[in-house]
Amino acid sequence: MNRLTATLLVSCPDRQGLVAKIANFIYANGGNIIHADQHTDFAAGLFLTRIEWQLEGFHLARELIAPAFEAIARPLEAQWQLHFSDTIPRLAIWVSRQEHCLFDLILRQQAKEFAAEIPLIISNHPDLESVAKQFGIDYYYIPVGKDNKAAQEEQQLKLLHQYDIDLIVLAKYMQILSPEFISQFPQAINIHHSFLPAFVGANPYQKAYERGVKIIGATAHYVTSELDAGPIIEQDVVRISHRDEVSDLIRKGKDLERVVLARAVRSHLQHRILIYDNKTVVFE
Numbered sequence: 001m002n003r004l005t006a007t008l009l010v011s012c013p014d015r016q017g018l019v020a021k022i023a024n025f026i027y028a029n030g031g032n033i034i035h036a037d038q039h040t041d042f043a044a045g046l047f048l049t050r051i052e053w054q055l056e057g058f059h060l061a062r063e064l065i066a067p068a069f070e071a072i073a074r075p076l077e078a079q080w081q082l083h084f085s086d087t088i089p090r091l092a093i094w095v096s097r098q099e100h101c102l103f104d105l106i107l108r109q110q111a112k113e114f115a116a117e118i119p120l121i122i123s124n125h126p127d128l129e130s131v132a133k134q135f136g137i138d139y140y141y142i143p144v145g146k147d148n149k150a151a152q153e154e155q156q157l158k159l160l161h162q163y164d165i166d167l168i169v170l171a172k173y174m175q176i177l178s179p180e181f182i183s184q185f186p187q188a189i190n191i192h193h194s195f196l197p198a199f200v201g202a203n204p205y206q207k208a209y210e211r212g213v214k215i216i217g218a219t220a221h222y223v224t225s226e227l228d229a230g231p232i233i234e235q236d237v238v239r240i241s242h243r244d245e246v247s248d249l250i251r252k253g254k255d256l257e258r259v260v261l262a263r264a265v266r267s268h269l270q271h272r273i274l275i276y277d278n279k280t281v282v283f284e
Helices: 018-028 062-076 100-110 129-134 149-162 179-184 204-211 246-269
Strands: 005-013 032-041 046-054 079-084 090-095 117-123 138-141 167-170 188-192 215-222 232-239 273-276 279-282
Touching: 005 018, 005 062, 005 273, 018 032, 018 046, 018 062, 046 273, 062 079, 090 100, 100 117, 100 129, 100 246, 117 129, 117 149, 129 138, 149 179, 167 246, 188 246, 204 246, 215 246, 232 246, 232 279
Parallel strands: 090 117, 090 167, 117 138, 167 188
Antiparallel strands: 005 046, 005 079, 032 046, 188 215, 215 232, 273 279
């Protein structure tokens, strides 16, 4: 049985009594805490926490929770977010020609591995429109080049607003988003086919092969204006050997890309991530 819950994500300067102060806000209003985790970055002097509680029996109406907590958060100089479990985010998946991450995300969503709607796929190639039709998802082919990038990004932004999108997932979308686009829609996760910060940019499997590495990896990160340098959410690696050709690296890497991207998207949708100093804390 799914019970409605609320989740608070909080970061603030570290001091004594923070756990008690936040937990007591929930206890004093009749809440039952079901998950709680925290982390202190002593070098940054920062306290970070995720706390989830049942809404059944909670004394405050939903619309009153945020203003009530703000009265506590303001003296703490806290940045915070409040989320409710019955709010279903809407994703736009962006792709180019490779379908493995696209299929994986759709199938996981249909299997209810994470709660989200996927109403929109955007691509700079027409190749994967058949996949969208197979699953009843609207597909927009928007070719992007140097001469039309600004106009095409404007069209992409209009679609994001039209479909009320909460998160972009770049599932092997082989184009760089402009800083102007990111400033208008910063909620985007990318999958990069290397263990960042190694092999930034194009052709990382070829670069890994030429370097003779013994492991390859995949990295899911939030998108920033600096290429492949946003806050890292999830990573994983697999061993390779001198017998592996570039094609073997690509085959093994695709398996990693699927899993790493899915983990990152799930963590985001479950409100388990806090960002600071271009890093993340991911509460498991």
